[in-house]
Amino acid sequence: MDWHGKKTLVTGSGGFIGSHLTEALVHAGAEVRAFVHYNAMNNWDWLEYFPDQTRARVEIFAGDIREFSDVRKAVQEVEVVFHLAALIAIPYSYQSPSAYVATNVQGTLNVLQAAHQAGVKKVVHTSTSEVYGTAQYTPIDEKHPLQGQSPYAATKIGADKIAESFYCSFGLPVITVRPFNTFGPRQSARAVIPTIITQALSGKTVRLGALSPVRDLNYVQDTVRGFILAAENDRAIGSTINLGRGEGITIGELAKMILHLIDREVRIEVDDSRLRPEKSEVRKLLCDNRLAADVLGWRPKVSLEEGLRRTISWMSENLNFYKPLIYNV
Numbered sequence: 226m227d228w229h230g231k232k233t234l235v236t237g238s239g240g241f242i243g244s245h246l247t248e249a250l251v252h253a254g255a256e257v258r259a260f261v262h263y264n265a266m267n268n269w270d271w272l273e274y275f276p277d278q279t280r281a282r283v284e285i286f287a288g289d290i291r292e293f294s295d296v297r298k299a300v301q302e303v304e305v306v307f308h309l310a311a312l313i314a315i316p317y318s319y320q321s322p323s324a325y326v327a328t329n330v331q332g333t334l335n336v337l338q339a340a341h342q343a344g345v346k347k348v349v350h351t352s353t354s355e356v357y358g359t360a361q362y363t364p365i366d367e368k369h370p371l372q373g374q375s376p377y378a379a380t381k382i383g384a385d386k387i388a389e390s391f392y393c394s395f396g397l398p399v400i401t402v403r404p405f406n407t408f409g410p411r412q413s414a415r416a417v418i419p420t421i422i423t424q425a426l427s428g429k430t431v432r433l434g435a436l437s438p439v440r441d442l443n444y445v446q447d448t449v450r451g452f453i454l455a456a457e458n459d460r461a462i463g464s465t466i467n468l469g470r471g472e473g474i475t476i477g478e479l480a481k482m483i484l485h486l487i488d489r490e491v492r493i494e495v496d497d498s499r500l501r502p503e504k505s506e507v508r509k510l511l512c513d514n515r516l517a518a519d520v521l522g523w524r525p526k527v528s529l530e531e532g533l534r535r536t537i538s539w540m541s542e543n544l545n546f547y548k549p550l551i552y553n554v
Contacts, residue, residue, distance in 0.1 A: 226457040229254035234299055236260040236290055236336060237309035238283075239270025241412045242351075242404070246307060246449045248275065251282050253453070260299050260310065263287040271411050290332035296339045305347045305456050308336045311384075314415040315355070315377045315501070316554035322376035329380035330387070337391045337399070345398075349456050350388040352403040352465065353381050354441070354510050363473075364513035367403070367465050374505050385465065392463045400461045402452055405469030405512045409445030409532060410539035414553040417476060418442070418533070421483045422540045425491045427549040431484070434499035436477030439509040441469040444532030447525040454521040461520050469512025470525045486533055499552060 233250055237243040238259035250257050261269050269285055288295030290310040300306060312318070312328045333350065340348050357365050358372025373379030391397040408418040417433070417440070424431040451468040455461050474482070477493070484491050500506075517523040527535075540547070 231255045231305060232258070232303050233305045233307065234258045234260060234303045235307045235309065236299075237311060239272050240309065241271070242407055242445060242448060243309040244271035244411055245409070245445050246309070246452055247272065247283060248279060249449050249453065251279055256284070257282070258284045258286050258299060258303065260286050260288060260290070262310075263289055290335060291327050293335045293339065296335040297342070300339045300343045300345060303343065303345055305349070306336065306340050306345050307349045307452060307456070308333065309351045311351065311381070313353070313377065314554055315375045316415075318375050318377035318380075319502075320554070325376050325380040329377075330383045333384035334387055337388060337397060341391060341395050341397050347456050347462075348388075348397060348399040349452055350384070350399055350401045352385045352401050353378070354403060354405040354467070354469065354512065355507060356382045356385060356403070357510065359508040360511060363509065363511040364471060365467070365511060366513040367467055367516055374507055375501075398462045400455045400463070401465040402455050403465055403467045404448050404451070405441040405443055405467065405510055407443050407445050407448045409536050412445075414547050414549070417479070418483070418536060419540065419547065420553070421480050422487070422537055423544060423547040423549040425484055425487050425489055426541055426544055429490070430492045430494055431480060432494050432496040432499065433476060433480065434496065434501060435506060436480070436493070436495060437475055437508070438506060439473040439475050439511060440479070441471065441473055441510050441512045442479070442529055442532070443468060443470050443525055444527035444535070447527055451517060451521065451523050454523050458521055464516070464520065466517050466520060467512050467514055468517055468523065469514050470529070471512050471514050472529070473509065473511040474529070482530070483533060483537070486530070486537055496552070
């Protein structure tokens with residue numbers, strides 16, 4: 226697909242993956258409308274820190290994904306919608322599950338309805354590997370059962386199924402991409418890699434939850450490339466496609482790897498307050514990425530070690546964005 230002049234909408238554009246996707250689309254020549262969450266300070270999250278020449282090419286739309294009238298306005302004259310807006314922190318979903326239903330389920334319904342009414346040519350909907358819960362078999366392919374082991378996961382399952390229903394019922398050209406654990410610059414400390422890095426850079430102790438769970442980690446540039454390839458490929462319409470490396474590592478092993486790269490003597494401790502409820506903890510995620518390879522021609526290009534080096538470098542220069550001594554739920 227030639228992205229030059231292609232009118233696109235990115236919801237959740239001010240967030241971690243969304244900001245990287247917005248940047249990539251601008252560099253590809255697309256006309257990008259960035260849907261950011263309205264706030265009284267008129268803050269555009271990570272879009273605020275784009276180079277001036279990049280930000281000048283982004284049309285900012287401030288609204289609320291939970292408000293259909295806002296979403297309907299945002300999709301006008303748009304050809305491709307990338308829907309990333311969501312509440313994603315698992316611990317906070319224990320505290321405020323209704324907010325997750327409103328944002329992740331109702332918000333997704335708003336996007337799908339608005340896209341259908343506007344005749345959008347392609348919708349790329351964002352899922353998460355958390356919908357699989359603890360692996361019943363590995364590697365996890367797209368046919369693996371879905372398990373709502375947290376309110377966050379349950380609302381993402383609901384959103385995925387609504388997206389599926391709009392394809393089946395109305396012929397909406399929607400693709401669901403299901404990233405495994407994406408990491409990289411700009412990621413918040415509610416995720417494990419920034420938690421480890423920022424604590425290691427700031428003190429002598431890294432406090433974590435469970436160290437035994439296995440995660441499949443993918444650098445953000447690879448994830449973004451998967452989103453764009455999904456939008457470009459008509460064979461993907463109606464499908465759900467995993468985006469993951471296909472390699473697992475425990476949280477404990479990951480922490481040791483990061484500390485080795487930082488080259489500091491830091492102690493690792495388990496903090497009971499960071500442990501998830503026993504039945505809610507996802508014990509193992511390991512991606513089967515064969516469908517992404519077959520349909521999209523996608524494979525990860527950045528190694529885990531190289532991605533960690535880039536992330537450590539960025540976070541060491543931007544530690545002011547983090548509060549390492551506070552548990553960020």
